[in-house]
Amino acid sequence: MAKKLSHLDESGRPRMVDVSHKPDTTRLATAECQVYLGEIILRALQADDFNTKKGSVFHTAIIAATMAVKKTAEVIPLCHPLPLRGCQTDIEVVDAAHVRIRCTVKTNGPTGVEMEALHGASVAALTIYDMCKALSHDIRIEQLQLLRKTGGKQDFERGA
16 A cells, blocks of 8 residues: 555645544654854854854754744644643754754643754744854755654654
C-alpha cells in the first residue's frame, strides 16, 4: 500500500488531520540548520563576543526561536496548536564561516513537534541574518533538516 499525504482528504482538499483518536505520548523533535556568515563577519562577531548595537546575536536568535516554536500553528496553516512542554535552542560556531542552530521541542500529545522544531531553527537563522545583514548580504541559510523525532508511531533519526 502506497503512502498518502495526510493533509488531503479523499477528494484531494486540504484538511487538518484528525488526531482525536490518537493517545497522548511524549513527543520530541530536533531540527538544525547552518548559517553561512563568512569568515570576516564571523571573526568580527567573535571579537565582540557576538554582541552588536542591536544586542546579543545568539541570545536574540534563541529568543526568536522560542517565540517561533510557540507560534507555529499560526504560521503553518494545517499544524495543530500544541501544549508545548519545552524548547531548547543551541547555537555554536562550527568552522571559520558557519554557525549551527539546533532546536529541540517537546510536548505530550497526540501529534509530533517536527514543524515546531523546524520553524524554531529557521526563525533563529533568519534572526541571525537580520542582525548581521548590515555587514553583508552574502549570508546563506543552509541545510534546514529534521534530525530526529520520537514518540509517535514511527521514530526517526537522520543517518540511522
